[in-house]
Amino acid sequence: MVGPAYTAVAEKYPQDQNTVNMLSQKVINGGSGVWGAVPMAPHPAIPLADANKIVKYILTLNSKSPPANSK
Ligand code: HEM
Secondary structure, three states: OOOOOHHHHHHHOOOOHHHHHHHHHHHHHOEOOOOOOOOEOOOOOOOHHHHHHHHHHHHOOOOOOOOOOOO
16 A cells, blocks of 8 residues: 555545645645655646546545435
């Protein structure tokens, strides 16, 4: 395992558009310093629309406040 568990990411951030925008930029550009010393590599080939979908999915993994439309 290298990065944080998606469930841990989902519990850390609110499910809102600002978070989707911010984390999508991190997936595309890479990021560091939030979860420890290891940086996440950039993924410049992922289109922003796809990153948005991935991050929205990750944020649904929050057990404390599942989205209204989740099953
Ligand atoms: C498309 C694939 C990926 C997605 C959707 C993804 C998603 C994420 C998200 C949402 C975060 C949290 C960022 C934050 O809280 O600021 C994160 C962090 C991280 N990811 Fe990824 N990631 C991907 C691929 C990778 C890969 C390939 C690696 C390893 C080379 C990696 C390593 C990390 C690390 C080390 C962190 C923590 C960075 C920090 O401390 O700020 N990720 N990732």
